Amino acid sequence: MKFLFKFLLFLRAILSFFKDNQKSILILLVLFIFSFVEAQEKQQDSIIVEKLDEVLVKAIRVDATSPITHSNIDKEKIENRNLGQDIPVLLNYLPSVVTTSDAGAGVGYTGIRVRGVNAQSTNITINGIPYNDAESLGTYWVNLGDFASSVESMQLQRGVGTSTNGSGAFGASINVLTDAISENVNAEISNSFGSYNTWKHTLKFSTGLLNEHFEIAGRLSKIKSDGYIDRASSDLKSYFLQGSYVNDNTLIKAITFGGKEVTYQAWNGIDAETLKTNRTFNSAGMYTDNQGNIQFYDNEVDNYNQDHYQLHWNQRYNNNWSTNIGLNYTYGRGYFEQYKEDEDFADYNLEEIILGAETINTTDLIRRRWLDNVFYVFNANTNFKNDALNITFGTSYSTYVGDHFGEIIWAEYASNSEVRDHYYDGNGKKKDFSIFSKATFKINDKVSLYGDLQYRNVDYKTTGETSDRIPFNVNENYNFFNPKAGITYKLNNNSNLYFSYARANREPNRDDFENNETVKPEQLNDFELGFRHLSEKFRFNVNAYYMLYNEQLVLTGQIDNVGNPIRTNSGESYRLGLEVEATIALSNKFSVQPNFTISSNKNKKTVTSLDGNLVNLGKTNISFSPEIVAANALVFKPNENFQASFLSKYVGEQYMGNTDSEVSKLKTYFVNDLNVTYKIQTNSIFKSIVFSGLINNIFGEKYASNGYYFTYDDTWSDPNQITTIEGAGYYPQASTNFLLGATLKF
Structure with a gap:
């Protein structure tokens, strides 16, 4: 009944969405109906040539011979290491990937960079539905704890990739397919525990196919961790x-998923000296009480709820034609809470308090900064294929409405404030429409061509104030045309060469507009040249890329007062690199799986203020872009029930700013993990029992995978001289730690 109630709410939200956006939806429906009518005219064919579940992501995924650089991750690979850490951490050993964790141990707020490109430029979709936050463009996996337990497969496309839904990809796109339909009834209970009082409890079930057509499946999860960093729980x-509902040619899925997260803030980082002497220190929540003692506020937390409702209808008409409609409604709401000392009344729209001869205009207080937003999506895709041609037409429309407001929930001196007063209010509205057509055409047995054209329109408006009570009004409309083309040449049954070109355009996010009123959209021209070889005992991929940017929004190294990274346009810049990955079967029991990326990432011209003067530094390194990223897995699998993997990750030094300052350097690190799984097949109550173990950072490397860099001008030490002061902060990662788990499968 609870599911039915949520589903009815979902339908009501979708109907409301249609009512509010009739003109835009009419265009999409006409396009889809045209494709639907064409498909209906084709002859029916009962032969099943692909899984209907995969149609959910067919329009935005590529196959093994596509001229798009990509990696696939299946359910088995995910399960081996899924002991509570977030999805970015589970992707850590893929080529060109660097991950980080605010709490230090992979639970809570985590981040991912691909080819040095920040997370705001990585496109994420779940069943073809955009997951990136429409305003910040970021992805917050913490809102979907243990989501990996409901994932069937993922595909990571590096570079621009193929046309997708939602914001454009500038370094990578990750598309996620959730659990496929299970034909047989099953259930599982999974529990794990580990260092820093980390626990994960998961319950999953599936009814299997009822009457050969219906299935209900679900999962409940709870994860708790104290974190490696102090109080970073x-x-x-x-x-x-x-x-x-499924039959030979139809699949209809109604899906709801979501989560509630409460995480203690750990975004302040620490300075270099503290990194040496007290690397787990966390300044968040720190204040001085009336007796002059240092205290830490116990509820300096991020508290957020997010619920998603999706409806998918996949239809295959014969071996040539198939269609997909996807609807989505997302509701997010929550706040982060902070204890602030000696805050000015004027910053909170409070009046001065006059007590006799004394005037009070500052106060200690606790504030909450709120987000309350809704996100609607409509997708429609049509696919035609035969032996020579595979063509997809797709369109997507989304609308987002987000309220931003602040409350004071306690103050030492409350002045004229009232309960639930808003001391600032703001609103953001964003509409995103795209239409694309992509095709692969086989000229002959050796050569196939790939083409992809996308038009995207983005309309973004804001009203009200920022959280600092500064008037904030954005009214921007962008029209982007993103062409892509490629060619694949088949050398033999095991090997092929490919080349592709892709252009991408991407709008700034909300924080970019707040930090710079003249911010510009960024553009990327991406060239990829690669070779693939696949045989029974040897898999080898090598890919060279040249990513040429205009006005790339690079990280400055600075963060704002809520831990968000600050970005700026960098004029002309580029990323030139070589990616190599392989899987080598040394025997029937041993395999080695190395990959590495070497790259050069440069701003062509950097101008900065130094000691009161503008200085042209010429060509500089792009921030957070290591020249070497390497990984390896040594896998021992003597039988189907046991596997041990020794995992290694090397990340070269990187600058946290764009001025090549030594102060901004983040040191090289080399980390090794050990992952073991053992399955016991039983003939009793359980079908199997799977034991899993993971020792992270097995050699106790003391490293920081992320940080920030800042400068300010000292004009007071010597009134006649301006001196630029540099500083840096670091996010240390956990030393040796472990996770152990057991899964009982019924």
Whole structure:
């Protein structure tokens, strides 16, 4: 009944969405109906040539011979290491990937960079539905704790990739397919525990196919961790529920999933000296009481709820034609809470208090900064294929409305404030429409061509104030044309060469507009040249890329007062690199799986203020872009029930700013993990029992995977001289730690 109630709410939200956006939806429906009518005219064919579940992501994924650089991750690979850490951490050993964790141990707020490109430029979709936050363009996996337990497969496309839904990809796109339909009834209970009082509890079930057509499946999860960093705790609750109808040619899925997270803030980082002497120190929540003692506020937390409702209808008409409609409604709401000392009344729209001869205009207080938003999406895709041609037409429309407001929930001196007063209010509205057509055409047995054209329109408006009570009004409309083309040449049954070109355009995010009123959209021209070889005992991929940017929004190294990275346009810049990955079967039991990326990442011209003067530094390194990233997995699998993997990750030094300052350097690190799984097949109550173990950072490397860099001008030490002062902060990662788990499968 709870699922039915949520589903009815979902339908009501979708109907409201249609009512509010009739003109835009009419265009999409006409396009889809045209494709639907064409497909209906084709002859029916009962032969099943692909899984209907995969149609959910067919329009935005590529196949093994596509001229798009990509990696696939299946359910088995995910399960081996899924002991509570977030999805970015589970992707850590893929080529060109660098991950980080605010709390230091992979639970809570985590981040991912691909080819040095920040997370705001990575496109994420779940079942073809955009997941990036429409305003910040970021992806917050913490809102979906243990989501990996409901993932069937993922594909990571590096570079621009193929046309996708939502914001454009500037370094990578990750598209996620949730659990496929299970034909047989099953259930599992999974529990794990580990260092820093980390616990994960998961319950999953599937009814299997009822009457050969219906399935209900779901998951409940809870993850708790104290974190490696002081007080950087996480309390994550999540759910996943789907109802499905399937026959030979139809799949309808109603899916709801979401989560509630409460995480203690750990975005302040620490300076270099503290990194040496007290690397787990966390200044968040620190204040001085009336007796002059240092205290830490116990509820300096991020508290957020996010619920998603999706409806998918996949239809295959014969071996040539298939269509997909996807609807989505997302509701997010929550706040982060902070204790602030000696805050000015004027910053909170409070009046001065006059007590006799004394005037009070500052106060200690606790504030909450709120987000309350809704996100609607409509997708429609049509696919035609035969032996020579595979063509997809797709369109997507989304609308986002987000309220931003602040409350004071306690103050030492409350002045004229009232309960639930808003001391600032703001609103953001964003509409995103795209239409694309992509095709692969086989000229002959050796050569196939790939083409992809996308038009995207983005309309973004804001009203009200920022959280600092500064008037904030944005009214921007962008029209982007993103062409892509490629060629694949088949050398033999095991090997092929490919070349591709892709252009991408991307709008600034909300923080970019707040930090710079003249911010510009960024553009990327991406060239990829690669070779692939696949045989039974040897897999080898090598790819060279040249990513040429205009006005790339690079990280400055600075963060704002809520831990968000600050970006700026960098004029002309480029990323030139070589990616190599392989899987080598040394025997029937041993395999080695190395990959590495070497790259050069440069701003062509950097001008900065130094000691009161503008200085042209010429060509400089792009921030957070290591020249070497390498990984390896040594896998021992003597039988189907046991596997041990020794995992290694090397990340070269990187600058946290764009001025090549030595102060901004983040040191090289080399980390090794050990992952073991053992399955016991039983003939009793359980189908199997799977034991898993993970020792992270097995050699106790003391390293920081992320940080920030800042400068300011000292004009007071010597009134006749301006001196630029540099500083840096670091996010240390956990030393040796472990996770152990057991999964009981029924």
